Structures are given as structure tokens and as C-alpha cells.
Amino acid sequence: MNVRLSPVAPFSYVPGIDPYSGGVVASPGSEIVHVTFAKEIPWRQGFERIEAITAEADVARSALCAVELRCPQPHSFEGFIEFNDEYRSLLNTWGLLNGDENPIARTNVSPVRYAPETTSLYAFSYVKSDGNPKTQSFVVAGAGDLMDQSDLQASSIVAKDRSDKEAWRSRVEQVCQEMEDRMTSIGADWQDCTVINVYCAEDWFSQAGEVLIERIGPAIVNGIHWHVAHPPIKGLRFEMDVRRVGTEKVV
Numbered sequence: 730m731n732v733r734l735s736p737v738a739p740f741s742y743v744p745g746i747d748p749y750s751g752g753v754v755a756s757p758g759s760e761i762v763h764v765t766f767a768k769e770i771p772w773r774q775g776f777e778r779i780e781a782i783t784a785e786a787d788v789a790r791s792a793l794c795a796v797e798l799r800c801p802q803p804h805s806f807e808g809f810i811e812f813n814d815e816y817r818s819l820l821n822t823w824g825l826l827n828g829d830e831n832p833i834a835r836t837n838v839s840p841v842r843y844a845p846e847t848t849s850l851y852a853f854s855y856v857k858s859d860g861n862p863k864t865q866s867f868v869v870a871g872a873g874d875l876m877d878q879s880d881l882q883a884s885s886i887v888a889k890d891r892s893d894k895e896a897w898r899s900r901v902e903q904v905c906q907e908m909e910d911r912m913t914s915i916g917a918d919w920q921d922c923t924v925i926n927v928y929c930a931e932d933w934f935s936q937a938g939e940v941l942i943e944r945i946g947p948a949i950v951n952g953i954h955w956h957v958a959h960p961p962i963k964g965l966r967f968e969m970d971v972r973r974v975g976t977e978k979v980v
Contacts, residue, residue, distance in 0.1 A: 737791040742832040748813035749835035752869035753794040754915035760859040760975030761866035765852040775850025795834040795854035795868040803963045836871030838928045838958040872907040873960040873968040874900040897936035900967040905944040919948040928968040
């Protein structure tokens with residue numbers, strides 16, 4: 730996976746699929762700011778808030794580099810693609826696409842309890858200039874238990890319909906490998922992460938928790954954030970994303 734420079738903001742991205750990139754990393758002299766909403770906002774209104782918040786921070790809306798969504802329930806594969814077409818269209822309206830490529834990272838999951846009534850914006854990240862940031866900042870997009878992240882069909886689901894321990898180990902191994910591949914592309918590894926998010930509605934930890942702990946190594950001292958949520962597509966059961974940013978805000 731080779732990174733490419735965003736044409737409109739100081740960050741590079743890991744090329745992904747139409748709805749999102751594999752992850753983003755701030756360019757030298759810049760840092761990523763992560764903003765979480767105290768209350769989710771319907772996603773189109775959320776983009777209006779992004780525009781206002783970035784303006785207040787004295788950066789253009791094109792500084793947007795990552796988005797986190799919450800959906801009412803997991804989509805079918807067809808429904809997921811349909812939503813992504815609408816979402817990508819908005820990004821294109823904002824001038825954020827790089828030709829056919831989408832530089833913006835994304836996570837989209839469905840909470841088991843208190844899910845929003847409509848797909849909503851939970852958080853976002855933007856990049857800003859910082860003459861001498863202390864650390865490299867990055868956001869790796871969410872990845873679920875697919876053998877190939879670009880193959881959006883049921884036959885690509887890892888250990889489909891299985892719930893035995895080996896199936897859970899396979900899921901966690903596959904998603905960890907995807908995280909590692911994306912981090913390698915941006916020059917990072919587990920020890921660089923300050924936030925490691927897991928999205929799963931089932932007791933994955935008793936089945937394969939040791940797999941994740943072994944993979945992330947010393948980064949476990951920062952803990953694991955387990956969100957009781959489904960991945961965004963029916964049939965998927967385990968998802969992760971990771972990040973390290975210069976500033977964390979709640980608004």
C-alpha cells in the first residue's frame with residue numbers, strides 16, 4: 730500500500746475503496762485534531778458542523794481527513810454501497826476527492842443499544858499546520874472481518890456463520906493484519922497508537938482476546954476501547970480502527 734498526498738490539505742492517505750481511504754497521516758509540520766460530538770448529529774447536518782468548526786479553527790473545510798459515523802442498523806451489502814454513493818457524492822461536492830480516489834478515512838458502525846434513528850456523525854478529524862508537532866499523527870480507517878476489504882460480498886466474510894473459537898481467532902487475526910498493513914504504509918505500528926478501538930456486539934474477548942493482546946504487544950498499556958456495536962454490514966462481526974492525534978476535543 731503506497732500513500733499519496735491529498736491535493737487539498739497537508740496529509741497523505743492510504744488508497745482504499747470508493748467510500749473511504751485506508752487511513753491518513755499528517756504531513757511534516759502538521760497535526761491531526763480529533764473532534765467527538767457529545768451528541769451524534771444526522772450526517773448531512775454533521776457536515777455543516779464540520780464546516781463551522783473548521784472555520785472557527787481557521788482552517789478550510791478541505792482540512793477534513795477522517796469521519797466516524799453511527800448507523801441505525803447494519804446494512805445489506807447492497808444498502809451499504811447505496812449509502813456510500815450518496816456519501817461520496819457529498820465529498821465530491823466539497824472538492825475532497827483526488828480524481829477517482831477518496832482520501833478521507835472512515836469508520837461506520839451500528840451501536841447495539843441507543844443507536845441513532847438515522848445515520849449520524851459521531852466524530853471527525855481534520856489536519857492543521859503546526860510548525861513543530863511533537864509526534865506524528867494518523868488515523869487508520871475502520872476495517873471489518875473481510876478477507877479482502879475491496880470485495881464487498883458475503884463470500885469474502887471470514888469464517889462466515891461460524892462461532893467457534895478458531896473462527897474468532899481468524900476474524901481477529903485478519904482485522905489485525907489489515908490494521909498492520911495500513912499502519913506500515915504510513916510508517917507507524919501498534920506502539921504508536923494511543924487509541925485502539927474494537928467494534929463488536931459479541932463476547933469476542935473470551936474467544937480470541939489473547940490474539941489481539943499478542944498482536945498489539947506493549948501498546949496494551951493504553952488499553953482497548955471496546956464499543957458494543959455491529960460493523961456496518963450484515964454478517965460482519967468484528968471491526969477495528971486505531972489512531973494517534975495531536976489534539977482530542979469534545980464539542
